[in-house]
Amino acid sequence: MKQIICVKWGQKFGPDYVNRLYGMVRRNISGPFRLVCLTDDARGLRREVEAYALPELGCAAPQRSMGKWRKLVLWGAELPALTGLSGPVLFIDLDSVIVDNIDGYFSYGDPEDVILARNWAKPLQRLGQTSVFRFPAGRHPQILAHFRANPQGIADRCRFEQHYITEAVPGGIKFWPEAWTRHFRLHCLPPFPLRYFMPARLPQGAKIVTFPGGPNPSDVQLGRWSEEQPAHPGRLAHLRAGFGPGRHEAKLWRHLTRFVMPVGWIGEHWIE
Incomplete structure (x- = not known):
């Protein structure tokens, strides 16, 4: 079972973004899959989407940072219990466009790897970009726990949630093949x-x-x-x-x- 997760909160993206993501995945994947959406408003989502309440960040949200820090709830120890997710899970941002088969995102590398897109805005640095990334659900709760201990300090130093993930993953991150x-x-x-x-x-x-x-x-x-x-x-x-x-x-x-x-x-x- 291939597992995909997305996050929808606030007013920026409506339910049509989640429904559109489901349609794109369905057309570009082989075999059974599930799409889980963590959200603060599940109204309007198609019935095939598994909607769960978006967990709280568990600390004060950083104030002087552009990063999407709420996405860090994906690393919480409670995620498997909340959603039933286990093993490798593929996260896809709602404003992404799937244009070809994505089976490779589930078979590439080791199931325990954390694999990100490369941050091409900073090509000389080995930074990840979390628009599309795969992670083993529930395996690295220390990432969120560490952030909760000093959210503003980490945000001031890293500026973006994806920069923090790049440095916080034990053993380091890996990157998708460049063309994908x-x-x-x-x-x-x-x-x-x-x-x-x-x-x-x-x-x-x-x-x-x-x-x-x-x-x-x-x-x-x-x-x-x-x-x-x-x-x-x-x-x-x-x-x-x-x-x-x-x-x-x-x-x-x-x-x-x-x-x-x-x-x-x-x-x-x-x-x-």
Whole structure:
């Protein structure tokens, strides 16, 4: 039984994201599987999704950090008892797009390994990225316990939850094969200014495309960077907006680089 888990809390992602993830997994996996969702609101989830109450972090949430520290509940000793999960479990962020068969994510490496995507935003450092990672459920509760003892200090030092995981896993982490997990902005989106003339490409060999730090796949398929932008205003309209009241970013350079043409392959894969 292949096991997948996701986390949904707050207002950023609705139940459609979880349902869409289930559909993508079902189309791109062999044999039986289960999708577990830890959430603070299970309304609207399709019946095949196993929803469980999202555990509390167990300490004060860090205040001066961008990290998604709530994801650390995945490392709690109570996770197997809460969900029935045991052995290797694959976590997938809700804003990920599955584009090919993911069986390899379950057979790669040793079942006891903690395997992450490489953090390609910092290629010279051996850092992991937790948009897609596999871990043995309940085997490393000391990671969460250690964090609970000094949450603000760890957050101030590591800044991001994934940086803390990189250093906290006993024996170290491993990485997926390079081609499998691709970062949309870094591996799919053409560099500025080519993105004004070329749509984002789907890299050869990719299985899952991740969107850490945005933009959101729901916006990209419409040809916009965020909900605040009109859908595909056209390159000239976007350029003109940068020098007028239609600019959505404080810095001109940030506005100019945040342009994306509509991406058709997202709509082909990112559906329930």
